[in-house]
Amino acid sequence: MTSDPTLQIIQQWTALEAERESLHTAWGDHETWLVHRYDWLNLTAEQQRAIPEAKRFDEIDRRFEEIGNEQAALFDALPENPATDTTIVIASLSLAATILLPEDYPGVHGLITRAVRDLKLLAAVP
Numbered sequence: 001m002t003s004d005p006t007l008q009i010i011q012q013w014t015a016l017e018a019e020r021e022s023l024h025t026a027w028g029d030h031e032t033w034l035v036h037r038y039d040w041l042n043l044t045a046e047q048q049r050a051i052p053e054a055k056r057f058d059e060i061d062r063r064f065e066e067i068g069n070e071q072a073a074l075f076d077a078l079p080e081n082p083a084t085d086t087t088i089v090i091a092s093l094s095l096a097a098t099i100l101l102p103e104d105y106p107g108v109h110g111l112i113t114r115a116v117r118d119l120k121l122l123a124a125v126p
Contacts, residue, residue, distance in 0.1 A: 004084045010091045013074045020067045086123040
């Protein structure tokens, strides 16, 4: 195992990203429940705000913001020194592929994901 802090930072960032994705799912599930329970989509914004269960969206929004701030701080904390092994290069490129959305830059995203795949094969990393 490497003592380079880059891998630990990337793992923390990735864990936060998984939480963010989970919150997106929770948001959708909650909204679906509100649609069935209260005919949510046909309510005015004022009527929606009056429903106690709608406060869950505020909680999710707050956590989204916290995660964004935590991820930004982690990204800023990434060391600029050269990687000490291929695992760190693979992790760094994987992080870049996660941040760079495929719908925004499909060619670049594809290039990065192929580089990750190829490096894993060349380095025999699972």
